[in-house]
Amino acid sequence: MVFTTNGIVLRTTRYGETSIITQIYTxxxxxxxxIVKGVHQLTRRKPAQAxxxxxxxxxxxxVYHHQQKQLQFIKEFGWSYIYQNVLTxxxxxxxxxxxxxxxxxxxxxxxxxxELFYLTKEVLQLTDTCQDAFIANLPIYFTLQAAAIxxxxxxxxxxxTTPWLxxxxxxxxxxxxxxxxxxxxxxxxxxxxxxxxxxxxxxHIGEVVLxxxxxxxxxxxxxxxxxxxxxxxxxxxxxxxxxxILSA
Numbered sequence: 280m281v282f283t284t285n286g287i288v289l290r291t292t293r294y295g296e297t298s299i300i301t302q303i304y305t306x307x308x309x310x311x312x313x314i315v316k317g318v319h320q321l322t323r324r325k326p327a328q329a330x331x332x333x334x335x336x337x338x339x340x341x342v343y344h345h346q347q348k349q350l351q352f353i354k355e356f357g358w359s360y361i362y363q364n365v366l367t368x369x370x371x372x373x374x375x376x377x378x379x380x381x382x383x384x385x386x387x388x389x390x391x392x393x394e395l396f397y398l399t400k401e402v403l404q405l406t407d408t409c410q411d412a413f414i415a416n417l418p419i420y421f422t423l424q425a426a427a428i429x430x431x432x433x434x435x436x437x438x439x440t441t442p443w444l445x446x447x448x449x450x451x452x453x454x455x456x457x458x459x460x461x462x463x464x465x466x467x468x469x470x471x472x473x474x475x476x477x478x479x480x481x482x483h484i485g486e487v488v489l490x491x492x493x494x495x496x497x498x499x500x501x502x503x504x505x506x507x508x509x510x511x512x513x514x515x516x517x518x519x520x521x522x523x524i525l526s527a
Contacts (some may be wrong), residue, residue: 284306285396285400286340286420288303288335292293293319296526297320299314300313301313303338305340305362308391310388315351331357334376336358339359362407365407371406385512402420413485415489416484422501431509433470437467437471443463444462446462466500469497483510501506502515
């Protein structure tokens with residue numbers, strides 16, 4: 280059967296001379312792998328179409344889907360959203376690659392997470408259009424929201440009596456845990472402030488003022504938080520690059 284769905288490209292590898300295999304996070308089916316034939320083939324009537332399958336691209340798709348198959352086929356594809364700045368602006372492009380890699384490490388089963396798909400699509404579009412002052416907090420906010428949707432919502436409130444965030448348990452606590460997986464001080468406070476911003480209020484995340492060191496500490500702590508709760512999560516290669524670019 281043929282289905283119409285939106286999708287976010289996560290990874291693409293060449294297959295033969297003119298074709299590709301692409302991993303796409305789809306609205307209907309979660310992560311799926313597709314073979315797309317002829318996208319590197321240039322003819323007089325049709326330019327090469329590999330540009331559609333860059334990581335982070337948001338596509339409108341018609342796909343064949345068979346539940347028992349690991350490799351699916353795309354019938355038609357086109358832009359669902361056309362980036363204006365992501366491909367030419369280093370900061371925006373780096374944030375996009377971070378979001379894509381986080382999804383690759385977090386979504387390990389081909390099941391639909393529709394709420395996460397819509398959040399990702401909105402954040403990617405914001406990455407393309409938002410003000411520069413806004414963009415630095417987007418990776419932190421997206422990571423917190425993605426963790427919550429996947430079932431790892433951080434609980435409790437930051438306060439003078441609960442100043443430590445126990446990353447192993449996912450709770451703000453009153454006593455320092457007897458392990459190393461802890462966020463504290465300004466990092467714990469700023470994380471709580473971002474947690475209070477609902478997705479429909481996303482325009483306010485730029486109001487949480489963070490310096491480079493706090494932002495770096497929060498991102499490293501959140502990578503650890505996801506690794507503690509998602510088996511095989513590992514480390515994000517894009518995180519080091521992201522931190523360097525955002526501190527420039």
